[in-house]
Amino acid sequence: MLANYLPILLFLIVSIGLGFTLLVAGKLLSPSKPSAQKNSPYECGFEAFEDARMKFDVRYYLVAILFILFDLEIAFLFPWAIVLDDIGVFGFLAMVVFLLVLVVGFIYEWMRGALEWE
Amino acid sequence: MSLVAEDILIVLPEIIVSLMACLILVLDLYLPARLRAWTSFSLALVTLLITVLIILSNSDSNSVVGLNSLVVKDRISDLLKAGICLFSAVVFVYSRRYALERGFWRGEYVVLGLFGVVGMMIMTSAYHLLTVYIGVELLALCLYAMVGMQRDSIPASEAAMKLFVLGALASGVLLYGMSLLYGLTGTLVISEMSTEVGQIGTPGLPLILALILVVTGLLFKIGAVPFHMWVPDVYEGAPTSTTLFLAAAPKLAACAMILRLLAEGLEGLFQTWQEMLIAASLFSVVLGNVVAIAQKNIKRMLAYSAISHMGFFLLGILSGTAMGYSAALTYILIYGVITLGVFGVVLTLTRQGTEADLIEDYKGLNHQHPWLAFLMLLLMFSLAGVPPTIGFYAKLSVLQSVIDAELAWVAVIAVISAVVGAFYYLRIVKIMYFESPDTGTDIQLNCGNAQHLILSLNALVVVAAMPWIGTLAEICSQAVASIR
Secondary structure, eight states: GGGHHHHHHHHHHHHHHHHHHHHHHHHHHHHOOOOOOSSOOOOOOOSSSSOOOOOOHHHHHHHHHHHHHHHHHHHHHHHHHHTHHHHHHHHHHHHHHHHHHHHHHHHHHHHHHHHHTO | OOOOOOHHHHTTHHHHHHHHHHHHHHHHHHHHHHHHHHHHHHHHHHHHHHHHEEEEEEEEOOEEEEETTTTSSHHHHHHHHHHHHHHHHHHHHHHHHHHHHTTTOHHHHHHHHHHHHHHHHHHHOOBBHHHOOOOOOHHHHHHHHTTTTTTOOHHHHHHHHHHHHHHHHHHHHHHHHHOOOOOHHHHHHHHHHHHHHHHHHHHHHHHHHHHHHHHHHHHHHTTTSSTTTTHHHHHHHSSSSHHHHHHHHHHHHHHHHHHIIIIIEEEEEEEHHHHHHHHHHHHHHHHHEEEHHHOHHHHHHHHHHHHHHHHHHHHHHHOSSSHHHHHHHHHHHHHHHHHHHHHHHHHHHHHHTBBOHHHHHGHHHHHHOHHHHHHHHHHHHHTTTTTEEEEEHHHHHHHHHHHHTHHHHHHHHHHHHHHHHHHHEEEEEEEEHHHOOOTOOOOOOOOOOHHHHHHHHHHHHHHHHHGHHHHHHHHHHHHHHOOO
């Protein structure tokens, strides 16, 4: 029973070791020329410390939500593709139905103009 | 794994309504603007009515479990699915004009309504904890969006936010209870869970915790005390058409869910959940009826009235007998019909700019619109449970079942608070008939002929159906015979 978990233990050891090695190697081998810009914390596109009550363009959220939605749904295709041989016509048709529903949603968002940045 | 025709037949109503909802969503994008509102409305109506016919024509006494024990089709599911579709069709008829005037009758509103109906039907025939959960969530997501449909209305947004946050919390609690049940019994199928729980004997602490969490989730969904806080705010804040939608049909779906989870799946823990339901039910009838007296807004008053009616509905469930379950089923169907009528009247009196949601707005309604006032009188008598309305029969049958279960003291408290409740229903009647309208107010009706006709029929049914009430009771008792 416990032996089944051996690969996980090995995986943990390797990943911790690898992370540690890379950090140490980077510290030892890389040239070090610090500057004010380099030392400031990085946050993509925004000031790291400022008033949190600022306006965001709602379009960012729209794009992000649509991306997540379709990305997650497409993720179902991978396990499906792997077991396609075993699940036969029923499994195939189930995915066709699923994709059709997805297409309805896609038509809807396209026609409603959710994909345009204007 | 393969599909057989029987499996398809079980979920045929769900398939039809979902397909039509997708079709309406796409059609709405391509049709010219002047056709849109009418097409989505008539297609939705036709879909729901055809679904009712299909359900009734496929109805038989067998109970069939299909799709790998995910769903079941029995008399309860047939009866409640037909009820849900019929009630939702009436809701669409009542709310069309209201929503059109306020500019949120878009295709999406209809589509959300239809998907909500699909969610309710899934809840009704769910025979597996996951199917139950999918149904609950599908319905809840549609309701959140429908409540918040008027984006520029502050009360509506607030109501939507409250419903969303509290609903998500309740779903989480329900899901946690289900996961504990799965851990303790090793199955998600309700009939297998019933066997497993039956073998346990004295329940341990984890099982009781799981039961508490499941009961909490269920009580929240029907809005019984102490999980009722969202009900008044949502009823008041939501557009009246959405209030109508969430006040009637979802209660039927919740009734099926409670029957399947508590009466069937957790039957072995009857003693424990009976105590919980007695407390919830009595607090609901007392608090709902007493607090409703203080309300000035009719939607808020009806929300507290809904809380007390859910208390009465729970009385039937907590008797734990076939008679009690059948009484609860009858109660919820009758309550649905009356609620549709009451909100139908409220919707008829609203027009652009006036919500007519204050009780004062009904002053002297009899002078200007005697017929509408008469309909409202019938509905109020029925809510109060005055004979010879069907509301009386509903209350009588749940109380009878409670007394047969040797819980006479529970029945006494319920009856006393029902008498308290009669006060605020009769106050509406008094305001309509014995007070003169404020000078300068002119109450106008806002409904088409079809809507007026259906509203009249709906309100008259509460008296006219009395001779056939025995048939309804018979149908309900046959339906609950399929439990266990």
